[in-house]
Amino acid sequence: xxxxxxxxxxxxxxxxxxxxxxxxxxxxxxxxxxxxxxxxxxxxxxxxxxxxxxxxxxxxxxxxxxxxxxxxxxxxxxxxxxxxxxxxxxxxxxxxxxxxxxxxxxxxxxxxxxxxxxxxxxxxxxxxxxxxxxxxxxxxxxxxxxxxxxxxxxxxxxxxxxxxxxxxxxxxxxxxxxxxxxxxxxxxxxxxxxxxxxxxxxxxxxxxxxxxxxxxxxxxxxxxxxxxxxxxxxxxxxxxxxx
Amino acid sequence: xxxxxxxxxxxxxxxxxxxxxxxxxxxxxxxxxxxxxxxxxxxxxxxxxxxxxxxxxxxxxxxxxxxxxxxxxxxxxxxxxxxxxxxxxxxxxxxxx
Numbered sequence: 001x002x003x004x005x006x007x008x009x010x011x012x013x014x015x016x017x018x019x020x021x022x023x024x025x026x027x028x029x030x031x032x033x034x035x036x037x038x039x040x041x042x043x044x045x046x047x048x049x050x051x052x053x054x055x056x057x058x059x060x061x062x063x064x065x066x067x068x069x070x071x072x073x074x075x076x077x078x079x080x081x082x083x084x085x086x087x088x089x090x091x092x093x094x095x096x097x098x099x100x101x102x103x104x105x106x107x108x109x110x111x112x113x114x115x116x117x118x119x120x121x122x123x124x125x126x127x128x129x130x131x132x133x134x135x136x137x138x139x140x141x142x143x144x145x146x147x148x149x150x151x152x153x154x155x156x157x158x159x160x161x162x163x164x165x166x167x168x169x170x171x172x173x174x175x176x177x178x179x180x181x182x183x184x185x186x187x188x189x190x191x192x193x194x195x196x197x198x199x200x201x202x203x204x205x206x207x208x209x210x211x212x213x214x215x216x217x218x219x220x221x222x223x224x225x226x227x228x229x230x231x232x233x234x235x236x237x238x239x240x241x242x243x
Numbered sequence: 244x245x246x247x248x249x250x251x252x253x254x255x256x257x258x259x260x261x262x263x264x265x266x267x268x269x270x271x272x273x274x275x276x277x278x279x280x281x282x283x284x285x286x287x288x289x290x291x292x293x294x295x296x297x298x299x300x301x302x303x304x305x306x307x308x309x310x311x312x313x314x315x316x317x318x319x320x321x322x323x324x325x326x327x328x329x330x331x332x333x334x335x336x337x338x339x340x
Binding site for chain 2 (some may be wrong): 057061065094100103104105106107108109133146148150153182215
């Protein structure tokens, strides 16, 4: 599979994503600069973490208006899988590709720690091969990860099953104590109504090798690959060899 | 040309962690009577005099503010003489304490 990693000025987790997808998982990776106008030939897109454009104005606000986002929007509209990690999640929110907004952490601190999240929906490419309720262990590192959506929007998101991950304890219990940043209803990740665009604050790319303490994160990427393979088979089976 | 000042704050009811931290700081300095602090941002844009209010609102709605969590107030600049500016001369912190 061919992953496109979008790189903005001040992205800083892009190398980690490239490493995991190319070296650990053995896929093709295209590094896509924020001024790029096209994502042609890419099977899935990752918006990595960092502080794109210095997080000026609001986290992700300027990046959400970058030229490449026109291509990301078109890619998402066509059903392509898009994953936003941390700052990438903030960018997707600011771009309106995902519902809600980020506030500063309620604890008034930048949180850099390891958390557990519970899989709340398997109806996305990145969670399709996981189990409902499965607990994943991944690191977080953010100052503005306090997910917020106004009442009616939150109700609609919940109703439509768009909450993909919730902060939980090691046993999978969604408790206030397991919430690192004040996110409403412990939301750690959401998806769009179609399910192909997913954003989460934890970093799967920093938890994709046993050596780093957890390899739960690679399950998200592997799930997307399986989803893409299934889709390709069903779409192009008669056209053997064509791409 | 006119300078237009856009003051953006979090909507009432939206948690303002930064405001809370500043509130704690004021309390620590002994300003016990301060009962609330909201921190926002101020953006000054220079535009042609005849720029419509609707255009400025559109800039706020589409980019300068996030309407899900923020609201804004628009002020035309009538403050060119500087009378509304800070009355306290800028001093190094150490001289003030």
